[in-house]
Amino acid sequence: MNIIWRVPRADRLEEQHNECQMCKDRGLVEPATMVHHIKLLRYHPELALEKDNLMSLCGECHWLIHHPITIKKQLNEERW
Template sequence: MYKKKANPFYLSKAWKVKRQEILERDHYECQWCAKEGRVTTDKEAILEVDHIKELDDYPELALEDDNLRTLCKDCHNKRHNRFGFKKKANKWAYDERW
């Protein structure tokens, strides 16, 4: 599987400061989960700051508050169609029980 190299922007001081501001603004809570009535905070999940309009396509919006939101890792992966490993099938599921 090809893994894309990280953008050096994410190592910049400006991004680290802005990321912290967005996490604080969103009260360390996933915004997608909140819309569905679930509370997902940094205590339950890894939180990431998402660019609504992609950084590669809109670099001028990289640090704009209106283009950033907090998402949990699961929601962020769904948003970018990044899915992890499939759950292994239970090899005993169809075995006879006694």
């Protein structure tokens, strides 16, 4: 982990009481183990260390953000 990233990451976790913010919105309490960039670093590198662009998340919620579950419509209808 980049040493420059450690300070804002630790600060954001502490500010948000080490709680997953997505779980908190659903009324659950889960410990946050990750800090997520709300606006993706790939498209907004200038916001990499901005506190307003960081969100504390648990591993499961972080995974769901990057791998959303999509329900696809069935292409053909089988008739038996």
